[in-house]
Amino acid sequence: MRGINIVNLCCSDYIETWFKPLYDALMVQASHIPEEKRIKQFREIYSLIVDHMGITIFVSEKMNEDMINKEFEQKVQYAEIINIHGIGKRNIKVTESFKNKIAVNPDYEIIKSTVEHDVITVIILKVAKKATISTK
Numbered sequence: 565m566r567g568i569n570i571v572n573l574c575c576s577d578y579i580e581t582w583f584k585p586l587y588d589a590l591m592v593q594a595s596h597i598p599e600e601k602r603i604k605q606f607r608e609i610y611s612l613i614v615d616h617m618g619i620t621i622f623v624s625e626k627m628n629e630d631m632i633n634k635e636f637e638q639k640v641q642y643a644e645i646i647n648i649h650g651i652g653k654r655n656i657k658v659t660e661s662f663k664n665k666i667a668v669n670p671d672y673e674i675i676k677s678t679v680e681h682d683v684i685t686v687i688i689l690k691v692a693k694k695a696t697i698s699t700k
Contacts, residue, residue, distance in 0.1 A: 586609060590605060619647055621636060621647070621649070622649050623649065624655070627655075629662050640672075640690055644689065647686070647687050648684075650684045656679055660679075663677060666688060671691055672690060673691050674688055675689045
């Protein structure tokens with residue numbers, strides 16, 4: 565499964581948009597921390613993302629909307645942002661349907677939704693609950 569996850573992440577530009585910036589930030593901005601600790605921290609974050617796909621859902625031909633929702637509900641428990649990717653007309657259709665149902669939920673905000681070259685990317689932000697003040 566790890567190999568499939570790495571391929572999916574590479575095909576979705578995670579190397580350039582997530583891992584490289586994270587690595588660069590740890591190496592430059594956290595230079596006061598010993599290098600071996602920075603590398604260890606990067607590897608821990610990298611492994612968490614690759615092994616558990618904590619922030620990403622890759623919609624496959626086998627998935628239906630209920631399966632996307634189930635995976636989303638699991639991941640959103642510990643992640644503030646969830647990225648959803650699907651390739652092909654069928655996966656785009658299922659992802660769009662899921663996105664439309666999430667869009668009306670006040671707990672979430674769609675911060676990006678694009679379809680280009682038969683690839684859909686949807687980024688969903690979990691909105692912080694506003695505290696209510698009791699007047700009693």
